[in-house]
Amino acid sequence: MGNKSARKPRKLTVYLYIPNIIGYIRVLMNCVAFAICFSNKRLFSLLYFISFVCDGIDGWCARKFNQVSTFGAILDMVTDRISTACLLVILSQVYRPGLTFLLLLALDIASHWFQMYSTFLSGKVSHKDVKDSTSWLFRAYYGNRMFMAFCCVACEVLYITLFLLAEKPTEKLTDVLVKSVRESPFLLLLLASSIFGWTIKQAVNVIQMKTAADVCVLHDITKKRAS
Amino acid sequence: MADKPVRKPRKLTVYIYIPNIIGYIRVLMNCVAFAICFSNKRLFSLLYFISFICDGIDGWCARKFNQVSTFGAILDMVTDRISTACLLVILSQVYRPGLTFLLLLALDIASHWLQMYSTFLSGKVSHKDVKDSTNWLFRAYYGNRMFMAFCCVACEVLYITLFLLAEKPTEKLSDVLLKSARENPFLLLLLALSIFGWTIKQAVNVIQMKTAADVCVLHDITKKQAP
Numbered sequence: 001m002g003n004k005s006a007r008k009p010r011k012l013t014v015y016l017y018i019p020n021i022i023g024y025i026r027v028l029m030n031c032v033a034f035a036i037c038f039s040n041k042r043l044f045s046l047l048y049f050i051s052f053v054c055d056g057i058d059g060w061c062a063r064k065f066n067q068v069s070t071f072g073a074i075l076d077m078v079t080d081r082i083s084t085a086c087l088l089v090i091l092s093q094v095y096r097p098g099l100t101f102l103l104l105l106a107l108d109i110a111s112h113w114f115q116m117y118s119t120f121l122s123g124k125v126s127h128k129d130v131k132d133s134t135s136w137l138f139r140a141y142y143g144n145r146m147f148m149a150f151c152c153v154a155c156e157v158l159y160i161t162l163f164l165l166a167e168k169p170t171e172k173l174t175d176v177l178v179k180s181v182r183e184s185p186f187l188l189l190l191l192a193s194s195i196f197g198w199t200i201k202q203a204v205n206v207i208q209m210k211t212a213a214d215v216c217v218l219h220d221i222t223k224k225r226a227s
Numbered sequence: 228m229a230d231k232p233v234r235k236p237r238k239l240t241v242y243i244y245i246p247n248i249i250g251y252i253r254v255l256m257n258c259v260a261f262a263i264c265f266s267n268k269r270l271f272s273l274l275y276f277i278s279f280i281c282d283g284i285d286g287w288c289a290r291k292f293n294q295v296s297t298f299g300a301i302l303d304m305v306t307d308r309i310s311t312a313c314l315l316v317i318l319s320q321v322y323r324p325g326l327t328f329l330l331l332l333a334l335d336i337a338s339h340w341l342q343m344y345s346t347f348l349s350g351k352v353s354h355k356d357v358k359d360s361t362n363w364l365f366r367a368y369y370g371n372r373m374f375m376a377f378c379c380v381a382c383e384v385l386y387i388t389l390f391l392l393a394e395k396p397t398e399k400l401s402d403v404l405l406k407s408a409r410e411n412p413f414l415l416l417l418l419a420l421s422i423f424g425w426t427i428k429q430a431v432n433v434i435q436m437k438t439a440a441d442v443c444v445l446h447d448i449t450k451k452q453a454p
Contacts, residue, residue, distance in 0.1 A: 070444075086329050092320070
């Protein structure tokens with residue numbers, strides 16, 4: 001009797017990996033959070049924050065339990081994109097001008113979409129593996145994981161803070177910012193540091209969109225030359 | 228004197244291809260449209276409709292002028308995703324329950340993101356080239372380009388119609404649908420047809436999300452088997 005060949009993992013096995021189950025819990029938490037976001041702002045912020053923490057935990061679990069999967073990475077990315085999008089949606093409902101948040105939503109979707117395409121076209125593993133870029137901001141951002149994490153966290157903190165600060169059904173963005181800054185030095189510090197991190201992240205989004213578009217264009221040019 | 232080598236196209240050349248210029252015009256039109264969507268609903272609908280037409284035109288131009296480019300295809304896809312997303316955002320502002328449209332936004336982003344990954348991982352050219360799927364709905368949808376186009380158009384028509392039908396700043400979705408269906412037989416027909424096409428498209432989105440997730444999982448399984 002020959003040796004049984006290594007049993008190939010079934011599809012269901014990958015779907016039930018621990019980090020992927022954490023991913024499903026994140027999705028459910030976000031659904032509940034956005035269902036109650038206007039009726040219970042504090043619970044919404046708590047659920048959103050827990051989901052954000054899980055975002056870091058599932059990556060750690062994947063490496064620790066040797067359960068890294070492409071599906072898990074995509075589930076993670078898609079959940080991030082959708083939760084940020086929904087947060088920008090409710091901010092655009094509460095704040096005037098709403099167009100500000102529509103533009104941020106557009107930038108988030110466009111920059112990540114282009115980045116994903118350019119990652120595939122140039123055969124890199126992740127859009128975070130940007131070693132050959134000459135932009136100093138790029139290198140500062142991607143070269144230093146702590147700084148990158150700070151900017152990402154700053155974005156989410158800014159959006160959640162803005163949502164919590166809104167008292168009336170519709171608020172003017174500038175009014176709320178100025179009022180909060182005057183009332184509380186703690187808020188001033190929080191808003192200042194989160195706006196700083198947010199600015200860096202949006203600038204990187206714009207630059208990466210252009211860089212990624214260049215990769216797509218160069219891909220076509222190289223293909224035409226080789227034919 | 229040796230022959231001069233064929234001059235390779237510069238990056239700028241691809242950026243100013245005619246279909247890509249149409250793409251930039253679409254982006255600008257959408258920015259203007261969503262900036263004025265609440266103050267001038269008719270102009271908004273007209274601009275959105277023109278942008279939708281251009282979506283078909285730029286593909287035709289690309290083939291006719293031999294200016295097909297990866298960048299152009301991505302620009303097209305990203306513009307579609309963002310314009311649909313923004314339309315769902317303003318519908319979620321106007322209609323209760325707003326969560327309905329947040330869920331549709333999540334489905335749109337998630338299904339297209341997963342489809343894109345699975346297209347790359349399985350080496351297909353486009354997510355529309357689905358020849359090997361055994362699902363009857365899939366084959367009906369992707370096998371018949373007219374039917375597919377009808378469903379896509381139906382979605383956009385439904386969303387724009389819902390936006391135009393809303394008179395108060397906040398409306399209940401079911402109330403507006405019932406009222407319009409009773410008042411006007413033409414509206415009844417339009418809503419019925421577009422809801423039919425919309426249902427098919429959303430069902431296909433859900434199925435394709437599952438199919439694409441399977442492709443990602445199988446990709447990992449195959450990789451593990453062949454070290």
